[in-house]
Amino acid sequence: MPAASPLLRYVLRRADDALILGHRLSEWCGHAPMMEEDMALANMGLDLLGQARALYTYAGEVEGVGRNEDDFAYRRIERDYENLLLTEQPNGDFAHTMLRQFLYAAFAYPYWQAMMTSPDATLAAIAAKSEKEMAYHLRHSAEWMLRLGDGTAESHRRLAAALEILWPTTGELFTTDEGEQALIAQAIATDPESVRPQWTATVTQTLTQATIEIPAKAWMHTGGRQGRHSEAFGHLLTELQYVQRLIPNATW
Amino acid sequence: MYTQALNQQPESAPREADNAEAAARFQARIDAEERIEANDWMPEAYRRTLTRQISQHAHSEIVGMLPEGNWITRAPSLRRKAALLAKVQDECGHGLYLYAAAETLGTSREELVDQLLSGRAKYSSIFNYPTLTWADMGAIGWLVDGAAIMNQIPLCRCSYGPYARAMIRVCKEESFHQRQGYEIMLTLCRGNAEQKAMAQDALNRFWWPCLMMFGPPDTQSQHSDMSMRWKIKRFSNDELRQKFINATVPQAEILGLTLPDPELKQIDGVWHHGPIDWDEFHRVIAGGGPCNRERLAARRRAHDEGAWVREAAAAFAAKRAPKNQTEKQAA
Ligand SMILES: [Fe+2]
Numbered sequence: 001m002p003a004a005s006p007l008l009r010y011v012l013r014r015a016d017d018a019l020i021l022g023h024r025l026s027e028w029c030g031h032a033p034m035m036e037e038d039m040a041l042a043n044m045g046l047d048l049l050g051q052a053r054a055l056y057t058y059a060g061e062v063e064g065v066g067r068n069e070d071d072f073a074y075r076r077i078e079r080d081y082e083n084l085l086l087t088e089q090p091n092g093d094f095a096h097t098m099l100r101q102f103l104y105a106a107f108a109y110p111y112w113q114a115m116m117t118s119p120d121a122t123l124a125a126i127a128a129k130s131e132k133e134m135a136y137h138l139r140h141s142a143e144w145m146l147r148l149g150d151g152t153a154e155s156h157r158r159l160a161a162a163l164e165i166l167w168p169t170t171g172e173l174f175t176t177d178e179g180e181q182a183l184i185a186q187a188i189a190t191d192p193e194s195v196r197p198q199w200t201a202t203v204t205q206t207l208t209q210a211t212i213e214i215p216a217k218a219w220m221h222t223g224g225r226q227g228r229h230s231e232a233f234g235h236l237l238t239e240l241q242y243v244q245r246l247i248p249n250a251t252w
Numbered sequence: 253m254y255t256q257a258l259n260q261q262p263e264s265a266p267r268e269a270d271n272a273e274a275a276a277r278f279q280a281r282i283d284a285e286e287r288i289e290a291n292d293w294m295p296e297a298y299r300r301t302l303t304r305q306i307s308q309h310a311h312s313e314i315v316g317m318l319p320e321g322n323w324i325t326r327a328p329s330l331r332r333k334a335a336l337l338a339k340v341q342d343e344c345g346h347g348l349y350l351y352a353a354a355e356t357l358g359t360s361r362e363e364l365v366d367q368l369l370s371g372r373a374k375y376s377s378i379f380n381y382p383t384l385t386w387a388d389m390g391a392i393g394w395l396v397d398g399a400a401i402m403n404q405i406p407l408c409r410c411s412y413g414p415y416a417r418a419m420i421r422v423c424k425e426e427s428f429h430q431r432q433g434y435e436i437m438l439t440l441c442r443g444n445a446e447q448k449a450m451a452q453d454a455l456n457r458f459w460w461p462c463l464m465m466f467g468p469p470d471t472q473s474q475h476s477d478m479s480m481r482w483k484i485k486r487f488s489n490d491e492l493r494q495k496f497i498n499a500t501v502p503q504a505e506i507l508g509l510t511l512p513d514p515e516l517k518q519i520d521g522v523w524h525h526g527p528i529d530w531d532e533f534h535r536v537i538a539g540g541g542p543c544n545r546e547r548l549a550a551r552r553r554a555h556d557e558g559a560w561v562r563e564a565a566a567a568f569a570a571k572r573a574p575k576n577q578t579e580k581q582a583a
């Protein structure tokens with residue numbers, strides 16, 4: 001297969017973010033701390049799966065060799081996935097999951113909002129839908145940041161501990177490569193750097209209000225965007241792709 | 253708060269004795285197909301029977317999330333994954349409306365959930381069987397949601413208004429689940445030999461437990477007589493089982509699957525099936541099914557591990573409660 005075009009790679013990266021984070025959220029189903037949160041986590045998972053499906057379908061069109069959404073989701077190996085490290089982080093406890101959602105949504109909401117003006121009509125349409133969904137994810141997760149940060153001593157401790165772990169994966173939100181820079185230059189894609197001020201403001205304001213201290217200078221991990229993942233990621237894919245790998249080339 | 257206040261109502265049993273007239277009026281309303289609403293007078297036994305039935309139903313929806321939840325992360329296509337996640341989410345929604353309907357009878361959701369977690373309350377036996385392959389998602393949707401519909405359609409006319417209304421909403425979603433499950437089976441049966449074998453195996457494992465979902469035969473059923481008189485129940489267990497078999501046999505034929513009962517035949521419009529293993533049924537109901545321990549353990553774990561989250565939410569809400577409200581309460 002020829003090297004992926006910048007647009008294909010761009011679309012697949014966003015699709016991978018949505019699928020992997022949606023998959024993580026779906027792992028909660030039936031095990032949430034309260035039934036209302038089972039509903040909310042499933043809602044957010046469904047939104048992300050929907051975004052992933054639209055993006056993979058578009059990737060198939062861009063590539064033009066007949067791959068469909070499931071070919072991308074189920075028949076690629078770890079190294080071909082280029083989602084953000086943040087999205088693949090294991091669920092941990094509820095504080096960890098909600099913080100991961102908050103850190104992602106605080107980025108994805110303004111990012112998709114900016115993408116609504118892309119001259120690429122498909123991306124603009126996906127952005128318009130995703131922007132609304134991510135606004136809800138941000139609202140819901142930000143409310144939990146306040147409840148957990150300013151709830152009990154235990155919830156505060158757990159949220160602070162989750163932030164220590166997740167914070168170093170947030171730098172990757174703003175990374176691009178040469179291919180993406182070319183798309184940015186053509187205004188097809190939004191520069192993630194351009195939403196950094198809004199992300200920083202949302203995160204700082206919310207966590208400060210939640211009485212959680214933001215870690216000082218930290219090393220930022222990267223690698224997801226180049227297909228270098230955490231060890232946990234292989235296990236996620238093993239589960240996700242199990243049936244398709246068990247009985248290949250079948251219709252499900 | 254509201255339900256806690258209701259819980260403190262004195263037992264109305266003694267009053268009931270003086271109230272033979274009220275009881276007669278109540279039965280007359282039932283006979284006239286009137287709906288009983290939450291604030292209407294009702295015999296304590298009616299309240300208790302309904303509380304038990306609605307809460308068991310709610311528990312079944314919530315425990316029922318687990319066997320299907322087991323396959324969400326392994327669903328074989330993105331379409332199936334999204335549909336299954338949405339389905340399991342619907343079941344959670346059913347649990348929520350049912351707990352709300354039960355609360356109208358005066359017992360709080362916390363108390364009802366506590367009955368489940370402590371093992372005092374029962375839930376449908378079917379959810380104590382394991383889901384072993386992807387085909388089980390098809391079999392459960394087709395058969396378990398199918399059996400649930402047979403049970404629940406008549407409940408849309410239940411004499412208790414809040415339960416009847418919850419059932420109307422629930423039944424719409426259940427029939428969607430049933431079609432979705434059947435479509436999974438159809439896809440497998442039109443697939444390759446391995447897929448078809450997987451579908452047959454799922455049917456073999458779920459068929460008998462599904463027949464048990466309708467409860468013991470009419471000759472042994474404990475609660476039916478009063479429930480019929482109160483129009484909580486409209487058909488007997490055996491009648492519902494017949495309807496279910498009647499609807500399912502032609503569907504299995506279309507799939508090209510064999511129902512695992514060589515004795516199954518229709519004589520003069522009545523289905524005769526081989527013997528149902530009622531010992532197994534009673535064992536599963538009493539806690540000895542293959543997954544009873546895991547199911548309750550999973551619900552308890554979610555409850556226990558979520559305790560700090562619920563405490564945090566309560567503590568935060570208390571901190572943010574408007575100051576003047578606290579002052580008013582103190583005054
Ligand atoms: Fe249901």
Ligand SMILES: [Fe+2]
Pocket residue numbers: 343397425426429
């Ligand atoms: Fe259902």
